[in-house]
Amino acid sequence: MDDPEERFTELYDRHYRNVLGYALLRAERQSAEDIASETFLIAWRRLAQVPEHPLPWLLVVARNLLRKQRHLELRPLRLTLSAPEGDVADQVGERQAALDALARLSGADAEALILTSWYGLGPAEAAKVVGCSARTFAVRLHRARRRLADMLNSSQTVLQEQLR
Amino acid sequence: MNTDELVRALRPDDLLDDAYHRRRGADLTRILTDPPSRRPSPVRARLLLGGAAAAVSAALAVPVLVSGATGPIVAGGPAGSGVASAPADRVAPVVTLDARSFLLAGADNAARADVKAGRYWYSRERSYEPQPSGEVLVSSTETWYDGETGRGRTTSGLDAEVVAGGATAKAKPTPRTRDFRIKLLTGVGGESLSQDDLWRLPRQAEDLRRWLEARRRGEPSVDFTFSMTRLVLSGPTTPATRAAMLRVLADQPGLRLERGVADPIGRPGAAVVSADGANRLIVDESGARLLAEEYTGPDREEERVGRGVRVGARTGEKTVYESSGWVEKIGERP
Known part of the structure; x- marks a missing residue:
């Protein structure tokens, strides 16, 4: 062009x-x-x-x-990523749980997840954005995914216990 | 849904779409009328297009200088007019003047300068922009602008260079010429000034001092006075206003005068330096013609002031005022 x-x-x-x-x-x-x-x-x-x-x-x-x-x-993140209107209750609940979990991650971990999931950046590209090595970023991303998954699993457990 | 999908679902697409549609028109108008490779001027220009105000960073904030500036006040000093090229020999001072006396003499010279009639205000500037990497981007821009009709032309990207560690690499020149028809306004203290408003600025030192003080809005007096001196001496103002501005500058406390210096393109002159050393104006030996300005103070962050923005400054920034004056047609040079 x-x-x-x-x-x-x-x-x-x-x-x-x-x-x-x-x-x-x-x-x-x-x-x-x-x-x-x-x-x-x-x-x-x-x-x-x-x-x-x-x-x-x-x-x-x-x-x-x-x-x-x-x-x-x-x-x-709650202030930034407010729930859109019209979500059904399940979606709101799931979204809220994800927001809560993300908010409990460190800023660097949350940013790593967002750079890869929102923008589809690979570790080398995302590392340039945050100013670290690709290896460091890959480790950070792996840790962030594991922590998020752990937190979401534990929040579901709590929710199920409350429903009993 | 895995963790990535969950996080992706949190992206606030509605909010982003809303901002995109709301801002696209004004953003593109503002950005595409901005000459590339220009740093914002301390006095931010504003562009009014189709009745809707859109900020533009210094589209026309820097033109010019006094065309036909008068002769030197020191024997042996160069009169200097037009575009200088080759580096010149340093000028040995014959008479020692302090900064205040030098500026007052310059004011007398500025007041006597001829006013060349013409439709378009022409300027050619060269900017030096330090980058965080240590490189300095250098580029020249030419502008013609007729405030009455709003017609103008800007050619930017001339003579682009990258200077790193003392080595200079000539960038491939990619000059861009744009003809435009827009109303350019210069923002000073919350007030938007047209080209005609600049021409009508107060012509007596006391009047100009009061006018400036009413628009300073808390900015340190020395910084504001140096910024306004740049604007007035490089813009389409009357000789009387330029003289008044030099008299106002002369009253700043603690000014230093450095004789026998050269501007970044080698033109000889004298430097008027603020007490803190951060602001440096290089004028010719007549004291009436602005050659260049340099900022060597600490980096200053951009700052919001009411609805306006006081732009930041990076140490090492320089602007060279290569040539300016009134001409009859676009494409002509003084």
């Missing part, structure tokens, strides 16, 4: 939601939207440097902006 404006617009259309979703993990909504916009402004200014697979690059830019603006910690 030769036309830079066309290339940029496609980049925005394809990845805006991904970048905003990532920013929302650390910033409240208005700030997150501003950070997503600023991320794409930087992408426009550096369009020649944006790689063929741009998402990890965009998330690194967003992460740097978040850090610059002192959004260093993951927000309570």
